[in-house]
């Protein structure tokens with residue numbers, strides 16, 4: 001089942017944020033699949049969603065951080081997370097005079113998005129597979145938002161399913177070009193959630209000079225791809241999946257695939273230039289991960305995560321076209 005919501009993310013311009021990122025990939029994928037007459041496409045409305053609560057967030061994030069988000073420090077947490085202030089304390093890509101809406105509306109919009117991810121995870125237990133055309137905020141850490149991810153929707157959804165006894169153990173397979181550093185930091189002492197991340201060896205978030213920085217906390221399996229190693233990517237990912245499977249006698253009940261398409265060679269975000277998979281390699285990747293869990297009878301929920309520029313929607317579409325009836 002494919003889940004789409006037309007009004008997920010805040011419209012940045014309305015908050016004075018000056019980042020020229022036109023993100024219509026969800027809409028394009030959904031409309032494309034609909035034009036092909038695919039079954040199991042679901043358009044979500046606001047009324048379908050139960051909005052995540054502070055209790056949901058506190059299973060994942062520290063009390064201090066959540067108090068900031070619901071209190072006086074919301075603005076500074078957002079400015080940090082979305083990199084709207086530079087090292088000298090000046091506004092960066094942000095002009096408050098242009099804002100038509102306030103930060104608490106911005107936060108509501110993010111909570112709404114996180115709630116849709118959570119909904120998609122619940123549905124995947126019923127359906128066996130869901131692909132939510134959104135979500136994947138894998139850089140948000142216990143105490144802090146980071147890299148445009150304020151709250152970690154992946155772990156919020158998993159821990160809600162655990163809390164309601166729907167699952168015991170979950171895996172997170174993160175194929176975004178950037179390391180799933182927030183997810184690994186939050187879960188590294190939690191034996192019920194195992195993580196695999198395949199990502200660029202060079203560049204953000206791993207270029208932090210402090211070796212003790214939380215972004216360096218390892219996943220259960222980390223696969224680092226150096227420049228010009230693209231031809232080994234899928235084989236290494238396959239080995240990583242096998243390693244996680246073989247080394248863990250307790251198998252997962254559920255897997256979240258954080259399926260960023262920013263490793264694609266036509267991705268337009270400059271920081272993803274160190275990993276450049278072809279469209280064919282991207283399809284091979286997605287089918288391999290999908291079939292790995294399908295063959296083992298494990299429910300899977302896929303999230304969109306990163307993917308920038310006018311071609312990213314084609315990578316999601318080619319995969320979904322293949323697996324949907």
Ligand SMILES: [Zn+2]
Pocket residue numbers: 176177178260262305306307
């Ligand atoms: Zn990314």
